[in-house]
Amino acid sequence: MRVPRRTLAALLVLAAAPAAVSCTAAHGDDARPGDEPPAALAPYERLLPAPVSARAQGPGYAFGPGTVIRTGLTQDEEVRRVGELLAEQLRGPSGLPLPVVGGADGDGIRLRLDEGAEGAGEEGYRLESGPGGVTLTARTPAGLFHAGQTLRQLLPVSGPGTVPGGTVTDAPRFAYRGAMVDVARHFFTVEQVKRYVDQLAQYKVNTLHLHLTDDQGWRIAIDSWPKLARTGGAGQVGGGPGGYWTKEQYRELVAYAGERYVDVVPEIDMPGHVNAAQSAYAELNCDGKAREPYTGIKVGFSSLCVGEERTYEFIDQVLGELAELTPGKYLHIGGDEANSTPAADYAAFMDRAQAVVAKHGKTVVAWHQLATARPAKGAVLQYWGHDRTPAAEKAAVAAAAKAGNPVILSPADRLYLDMKYEKATKPGLAWTGYVPVKRAYSWDPGSYLNGVPESAVLGVEAPLWTETIAARGDWELMAYPRVLGLAELGWSPAGALGWDGYRRRLAAQGPRLDAQDIAYYRAPDVPWS
Template sequence: MRVLRRTLGTLLFLGAAVSCAPAPGDDARPGAVRPAVLAPYERLLPAPASARTGGTGYVFGAGTVIRTGPGGDEEVRGVGELLAEQLRTSSGLPLPVVGGSEGDGVRLLLDEGAEGVGDEGYRLESGPRGVTLTARTPAGLFHAGQSLRQLLPASGPGTVPGGEITDAPRFAYRGAMLDIARHYFTVEQVKRYVDQISAYKVNTLHLHLTDDQGWRIAVDGWPRLAEYGGGSEVGGGPGGYWTKDQYRDLVAYAARRYVDVVPEIDMPGHVNAALASYAELNCDGKAPERYTGTKVGFSSLCVGKERTYEFIDEVLGELAAITPGRYLHIGGDEAHSTPAADYAAFMDRAQEVVGRHGKTVVAWHQLAAARPAPGAVLQYWGHDRTPDAEKTAVAAAAKAGHPLILSPADRLYLDMKYDVTTGPGLNWAGFVPVKRAYDWNPGSYLAASGVPQSAVLGVEAPLWTETIATRSDLEFMAFPRILGLAELGWSPGPANWPSYRQRLAAQAPRLDAQDTTYYRAPDVPWG
């Protein structure tokens, strides 16, 4: 048996050696980077907690079936149907889905007593008669299925090598954020992103739905928010918005892939689209023009008006009613036009509204300087140059029991340029090459400021869209850096760049087969 396990930051491959040297006839220029030849279990991304390889594997063929276990669990059946759909696309095989667990094929089994897998993990066992996926929950079975996909060729049928994986995530929250306010993206475009990130065990999609440049979600009680406020975007394009049915459809689509949607209505700043839609939300009763630029910090809801709180109650109430997940994000960043005392008073009331509608508050880390509600989650987007006082406030909130989502801008902001040669993107937080996005430790990232590892709920990679207007641009900025986020959030760590870059390179055929646009980082041996 070959054993693979992450220990002290190194993937140990016990068995045949893996060589990165050029083969005879290969390009042997000085400095040329060549891909290693990795066995299927060695290619997995995110890296599993442990894997053993050996023995005879299972050959996928025309007679392969997906078996969804005894008991007729409808959710397990749904996982099996989706896995079959995904594997049919890549393999070209019929892959019928049947009940029961007896017989050859791919078997999906729920076992509440499965050891070492937690709520989202799984065990995968491959032998000559089939592949058995075992988990405590349907979510775990889904993640097992995504690993199974990586053990097969990116296109065409193949053989799952003999072996066993036991796996579980490091962090509960593994997120990607997409800003559809600066530039509008359709539900179908976002569904594609859900498919791409869920394949790598990312389990949260944070949607930035509103900003100065556009309002993207319909609200029955305030129809001009979408109808008028949704009619603009950066650069003066037509914008757009989602109906509530379209939002529900996206939420259901994501849920089938075990991705929770966290909607964000940014406040009290970043609100020009709302102020332009309703004059009554302005302190002077005069609506400004719609905004298509990229400056920040100039807009604010009128903190002293009671109508403002009626507005946020109705907006957040409607959104909470169509969002099954536990979180509502209320922004709170860059409120430069709201005095500090007014900001704190406003956030007190906004957090109370979220709680009244049965949700947990998420806000950007500036909330730490006000009064975070009990249980509120703070999302940290600072970077190396963030003032120590700001980090100290975040640490105090963490010590008081507020979980943290880490999104350091100089590590995980996917809108930052890779380097001086690439575009689109920005560089106010510095350039973020692929190695920098991956090669850090979320658990100790803010330890010097006093944040304990136990306070870290997880990681999230935001993609702001001031300069991003097309699917191709979105994918180019997200891939391959979002895969580093996936590994940081799932794998036991610490990060291991030499191993990771080889496994990242091994994803190229899969990305190519799915027509994903991605940046071919020069220090990754793509081949």
Template sequence: MRVLRVPRRTPGALCALLLLTAPVSCTAARGDDAKPAAASAPLSPFERLLPAPASVVPEGLGYAFGAGTVVRTGGPGAPEEVRRVGELLAEQLRGPTGLPLPVVDGEGGEGGDGVRLRLDGGAGELGEEGYRLRTTPTGVTLTARTPAGLFHAGQTLRQLLPARGTGTVPGGTVTDTPRFAYRGAMIDVARHHFPVEQAKRYVDQLSQYKMNTLHVHLTDDQGWRIAVDSWPRLAEYGGGSEVGGGPGGSWSKDEYRDLVGYAADRYVTVVPEIDMPGHVNAAQASYGELTCDGRAPERYTGVKVGFSSLCVGKERTYEFIDDVLGELAALTPGPYLHIGGDEAHSTPAADYAAFMDRAQAVVARHGKKVMAWHQLASARPAPGAVLQYWGHDRTSAAEKAAVATAARAGHPLVLSPADHAYLDMKYDKQTKPGLAWAGYVPAPRAYSWNPGTYLPGVPESAVLGVEAPLWTETVSTRSDWELMAFPRLLSLAELAWSPAAALDWTAHRLRLAAQGPRLDAQDIAYYRAPEVPWP
């Protein structure tokens, strides 16, 4: 092995040049100093996997994909869902490989080469989403206890093949289970409207890196994006604005159903959010009865927060909430309704607590679990309510302590620290678009934190998972969206899935670089972070 020692601040372009001219990889030293770090040999296909798997045992010869490769979906009695997973995997592989990849029933016995999907109800060690991928010269066997695990195994197989063209899957066994159950991303379609097709594209991008939740921020001061039959002006009028004065838009119920179904086919759960009691100007502009004085405000196209509030003392407010959440619950098979609760600066603390009591009761009445931003911890979270923490290094100790107290009382936490996980934060001062109120978030900062130990006083057992929000005050196009999300989204996917012992920036940056050709092949407009030695 040839080893080069490259200072941390070596430009990415030079590092990439070294990769192209010699069998080496560039690595970075830990920390912020400029100490040189040893380089390693070029990564094997297993080492390029992202998220890093829990266990890999390389062994023997691999399996060469070719014109005769088939996808086999189990023997007699295999569930129809396994067939569906196999069909989707074959579709995902056909594009880059150019192979026909027919899907056939049956495992084919010892002579049945190709890709074999097997459910094993006795594989308790694999849990609800884990899998085993074993490759021999006769084929690749994907084993899981659930169809979700088979789907994740298929996404690993995709990464073991070239981004374009055919190849050989290396011999050996990958055994993998997730660290956290909730691995999510959030998109704000309220500040700027985006069509459902863009959200579906994001689902494809999330699911191939084993993320399993899409949180959709559907309403805010600047726009209301989901049709509600009982309050039609919410979408018709409240949907007709966005930041900067654009035309806005909204999703019909059929479009939302389409997104939910598309996501479910990829084992991604949609969590819809109706923000309250603040962030409601679009709703009040549509219906003046939702204000205390009965007067509808003008539609809002700015970016300030905290100025609007539902009228806590009006019974009509709770009829509105019941109608909206009831219709949304009927459209959403997932377990959660997110009711916001952040930045309610215009709602007195006592009113906020009283309002959230009633809003949480509405969620329960419609058969769903409450999710809310961590400000709910300062009120009275309902039993089992999930709190989403979005604080940062400068968040007060008292606020963090309130969240920790709620966690110890049994409220699961989803962690979205703004100075690590907010994808709308700029990478650096040159980044356009983006904001910087929580500081710059370069690629290493997105990765360099431990969800299991992040909040003082919160044990890892209280952390349900990690979510990467993308707010869209400054994001109005698909290219903006993808520039801000990638590659940081991949880092957060690894934090959420991989075992803590596997988390190391020096190795991770090389895994990120290895994803470059795959992102290029999928026409993803990612940011070429200078800390990553892109090929």
């Protein structure tokens, strides 16, 4: 999962005709680079992630000063909140007042809950645009939120305009579509992470995994062990002041993400990657001596004292406090690169750690090394392997999947956002090799790992490790545009995937990224505007 780490060293193409056209035919691999600049794409063809189906038909809706957002007759407070957030998002670039009102009649943008909406599932939706307005229909408020994000892409980047006439019917391929940020190697503020949440949510990413602890820093306040944050948080890679989040700041971030239908999955890495905790509390070390703070990037040297009962009191209290702060169903307990923990001790430790997570009412997520021990029933394995990962390790993950353990796919040589695009990329690492935009996108999660069928894949996640990333500009440069490929791989149907179509949809997002002041890598094989 990290550094010298391992080595240490659509269905879519819409014409004016009423019928929807297959994305594969229009955007598939038969297309040739340079044959269709993004400006030539019709609005529905530019949508990213590619929807299940879309149809351009008839005149559109004039989005202008008289537009209102109607939240229906249900008096549902959550629908009202979705409407208010959509209005806020649309006011920024348009400058329009966009009042939010109740009721379903009249023109404007209409939000409609329909529990019987066919094919929508928990996050799907239907968008219909015509001269009288735009109707967003979903079974759940989450679906309405996603519909609103699609609407944003159908409008001009700035100013009023016309929502083209047509229909989008859409739902995700995978339930889990995640991005991870490592705030342990370098500390980032809650406000910086909120910005990422907004960026991710507009492309239908629905999970934020927070790597909160590691050898270099402990970033969340724990009342029962106060020196974890005060002492263990006082540093980072290369030195510097570090920092940590108070419980109130963490709650604020979780609530902010939740309003955008992004679940937070916190990670406390164990039994390795624990030097920051061991520098704060000598009792977490078998020899009873506090460790020196660590500011390097090596891995695999630290381990909790797995034979001491005090260790399990520690993880029970830490995970218990974190569980109370986190409304989502998952707690991540790391479990990778425990090179200083003997295999038998590792398995025994992970048995007890998983039981602690269950005690506090959560479901375990762990890096895929848990497959070499005894994964609990229903525990989720996050696979970070790559092309050179040993076959036996992959087979262990496949066996766990066969036994009923869901898998999140984060292949390091595809989705690790800290990998350099090319030799000239200034931040980042290259222990898996370079990961250009095309490589990050050009694989199918449903058939990626031998022995792990699509039915066992919970979803995909793009981690951003921060050994070399200490500023927002570098963070965004490494994430964008590769995280948009993650969004499409997680949401769009398999038949909509294809590099030549995707690179044009991606290019069409360039003006939006520019307008939002998002730093991004202008991949040379993408026809940016």
